[in-house]
Amino acid sequence: MTVYNNPIVLQRADPWVLKVDGEYWFTASDPEYDKIAIRHASTINDLQKAPETVVWRKHESGVCSKYIWAPELHRVNGAWYIYFAGAEHEFEPNGMPTHRMFVLENTDADPTTDNWVEKGQIVTPMDSFSLDATTEVIDGVQYLVWAQKDYDIPGNSNLYIAPMANPWTLAADPVMLTKPEYDWECIDFLVNEGPAFLFHDDKIFITYSASGTGVPYAVGLLTADRGSDLMDPKSWTKSPVPVFKTCAENGQYGPGHNSFTKSEDDSEDLMIYHARNYTEIKGDPLFDPNRHARVGVVRWNEDGTPDFGVPEPDNLWTPVTTDVLPPDGGPKAGTPAVGLAAEA
Incomplete structure (x- = not known):
């Protein structure tokens, strides 16, 4: 059994593997x-030291010139796609961010080449704040799930699903899967965001994150039967309680915005997520860089539902709030070890 380092990558939020x-x-x-x-390695534990290749930069002005958030790398029909959110300016007149969802395509075998092509915005019926697009091909149909603001529903974002005509175009109107409604989804902000698919036996799961991105941030769960009509909200059941949340005993706060992958021998499902190891944030939490990428093993209950356990404690050095990572990502001379960093 592999023993995983935590964090797996420093100062990288919304991790996708x-x-x-x-x-x-x-x-x-x-x-x-x-x-x-993008970085890559043959093991999870080697991702921190793997070199990064910048494959795309924000525009100088206009669309996608601010706040590039939550990229996801996907492989569809032999091509690579990156789904991400970008903003044009700070806020709309109603106070909402201006993010919309966009797609990049690369048909090379290696996604770190510079042949990424902008395929444009994913157009949805509601022209509103939207982000965190994820995709899966299920029984021959590519689906997109994402977070978006509906001005007729209180809160910042709900989750929607739609089939796709191609990797950057919806094929039908979306339907809403979930909105913030339980108390644990409505702390600081009313948010459902960061969806990710997980499959096991005859079940399809979607995890998502809710509430403000500090200590209250937690992971929820939707469940559907394989073969059911995924476009029918009645096919999905929603957990009334969070399935993954802050664990103060382990010094892990606000875990969420996760993805899933497999262990090296494909025997285990792994949850890749971010969390902080302290609660005192100076200034705007958006500009606190220390949401580190972390990993946990998914266990399976007898009824086929996932058990995500609790966020594991850090076993590697992490920066304190004022630290900037050195080029190689390793500790700087005189920098506190993780135990001290967690108390800083």
């Missing part, structure tokens, strides 16, 4: 929110 032909490909939100980078 895709395993292709035994190689782990990693991307995430960059702390500067100005670029999309």
